[in-house]
Amino acid sequence: MTPFWNWFWHSIAFILALLIGLPSFMIRRMVHRFSLHKPIAPGDVRSVRVDGRSLQPAEAQQVLAWFNESVFLLRHWGPSGAVPSDGPTLRMELAGSREVRVFAGTKECEVVRTDGKQSVAYQVHAPSLWSWLRMQQAGEPRDGASAEVTRAVASPYGDKEGLR
Numbered sequence: 001m002t003p004f005w006n007w008f009w010h011s012i013a014f015i016l017a018l019l020i021g022l023p024s025f026m027i028r029r030m031v032h033r034f035s036l037h038k039p040i041a042p043g044d045v046r047s048v049r050v051d052g053r054s055l056q057p058a059e060a061q062q063v064l065a066w067f068n069e070s071v072f073l074l075r076h077w078g079p080s081g082a083v084p085s086d087g088p089t090l091r092m093e094l095a096g097s098r099e100v101r102v103f104a105g106t107k108e109c110e111v112v113r114t115d116g117k118q119s120v121a122y123q124v125h126a127p128s129l130w131s132w133l134r135m136q137q138a139g140e141p142r143d144g145a146s147a148e149v150t151r152a153v154a155s156p157y158g159d160k161e162g163l164r
Contacts, residue, residue: 036113036122037072040064040100046093050136063090063129067100070126073108088136090129104133 048060055063090102096115103110105123109130112121 035072036075036120037070037111037124039068040092040094044095044098046095049091049093050133051088063132064092066126066129066132067092067102067124070109070124070129073123073125076110076121076123088133090133102129102133104130104137109133 042061042064045060045064048055048063087104092100092102094100098116099114101112101114103112107130108123109126110121111124112119
């Protein structure tokens with residue numbers, strides 16, 4: 001093989017590698033940019049309330065950690081206000097005019113994320129947060145329960161630790 005053909009085929013291989021690798025990088029960037037469920041930085045949170053009651057800082061940090069650990073399941077394509085109205089509402093006011101509301105659904109958490117006038121409703125898998133919201137509905141630890149009490153909440157899936 002002459003040096004010309006050697007350089008020619010190496011150039012073709014390089015161009016093919018770019019054409020195959022670049023789109024996957026761009027797709028990954030687009031998925032991250034347009035994903036619905038994004039973690040919330042603790043510095044962005046102005047207040048955390050459950051049915052109008054402000055949470056203590058330790059309890060608010062635990063609830064925020066549960067929210068950030070949750071897994072996105074599906075987006076609700078109907079009206080964004082179509083979420084359960086019964087039960088407690090966890091409301092996190094963020095910097096700017098952003099707000100996140102979390103409701104305990106049948107077995108998963110329903111989330112409504114509002115950014116100004118635009119709202120998006122979706123569902124996340126967060127067993128600890130779901131159980132904690134159900135405990136709030138039952139009225140058990142309404143006086144600011146400690147993190148140890150809320151951590152000992154049973155999973156909504158029985159003895160299992162959620163979906164594995």
